[in-house]
Amino acid sequence: VGAADSDPTLNKVSEFRDAFWRFLRPHTIRGTALGSCALVVRALIENPNLISSSLVLKAASGLVALICGNGYIVGINQIYDIGIDKVNKPYLPIAAGDLSVKSAWLLVVMFAVAGLSIVATNYGSFITSLYSLGLFLGTIYSVPPFRMKRFPVVAFLIIATVRGFLLNFGVYYATRAALGLPFEWSYPVVFITTFVTLFALVIAITKDLPDVEGDMKYQISTLATKLGVKKIALLGTGLLLVNYIGSIFAAVYMPQAFRRSLMIPAHTILASCL
Numbered sequence: 001v002g003a004a005d006s007d008p009t010l011n012k013v014s015e016f017r018d019a020f021w022r023f024l025r026p027h028t029i030r031g032t033a034l035g036s037c038a039l040v041v042r043a044l045i046e047n048p049n050l051i052s053s054s055l056v057l058k059a060a061s062g063l064v065a066l067i068c069g070n071g072y073i074v075g076i077n078q079i080y081d082i083g084i085d086k087v088n089k090p091y092l093p094i095a096a097g098d099l100s101v102k103s104a105w106l107l108v109v110m111f112a113v114a115g116l117s118i119v120a121t122n123y124g125s126f127i128t129s130l131y132s133l134g135l136f137l138g139t140i141y142s143v144p145p146f147r148m149k150r151f152p153v154v155a156f157l158i159i160a161t162v163r164g165f166l167l168n169f170g171v172y173y174a175t176r177a178a179l180g181l182p183f184e185w186s187y188p189v190v191f192i193t194t195f196v197t198l199f200a201l202v203i204a205i206t207k208d209l210p211d212v213e214g215d216m217k218y219q220i221s222t223l224a225t226k227l228g229v230k231k232i233a234l235l236g237t238g239l240l241l242v243n244y245i246g247s248i249f250a251a252v253y254m255p256q257a258f259r260r261s262l263m264i265p266a267h268t269i270l271a272s273c274l
Contacts, residue, residue: 035196160204187258202243212224
């Protein structure tokens with residue numbers, strides 16, 4: 001018998017760690033981290049002479065703030081979706097009874113306070129305003145009496161705005177500010193922001209496909225409940241195809257901004273997988 005199996009305290013710590021990780025929705029953290037890292041790297045590639053070791057700590061604090069914001073948004077959603085999650089996602093910690101509502105509230109408040117504190121301390125008023133806007137949109141998406149997730153078009157626009165435009169624009173703006181540079185769009189950054197925003201739109205449209213049963217039971221109107229799973233799956237596939245074809249055209253018509261030898265075959269392969 002291992003130590004973790006015989007020690008009640010260690011068992012509780014292990015159980016909480018597992019519940020906490022599920023509460024954070026790891027796939028959303030991966031998406032947030034990958035998207036933000038892509039924009040930071042893009043800004044550094046454009047200005048290699050300005051790279052310094054002092055930027056590493058600032059970048060790390062920014063990533064922590066983004067993860068806190070992400071934790072707040074997915075956490076507040078779980079708090080108000082307990083009944084729905086018991087049908088659609090019974091493995092989530094609150095729905096499964098592995099995390100109390102009181103503990104969940106404590107976590108989301110900590111996430112919001114920590115994230116806002118980091119951003120306000122390190123990134124100035126403009127980025128703090130964008131961060132606050134993201135938290136606000138995440139709140140009205142889930143919290144009554146707003147609960148914008150009840151309205152399909154508003155719901156997917158909120159998700160696309162937060163996970164697409166705000167994340168990409170905010171990270172790139174903050175990175176250039178940290179480098180001492182004014183904000184300036186470039187073709188690659190416009191491409192990344194547009195691509196990810198459309199990708200986030202597809203996620204927003206299709207994320208409810210497995211949740212039709214619970215959404216119908218609790219009268220949550222989504223595109224999947226209104227139009228049917230098959231139609232929404234086809235719509236999502238079509239939008240992804242447009243995204244990949246648009247990427248190929250961007251590489252063909254703007255060779256000065258994009259590496260054709262990489263973008264064309266990569267997006268052709270991804271499009272063919274659909």
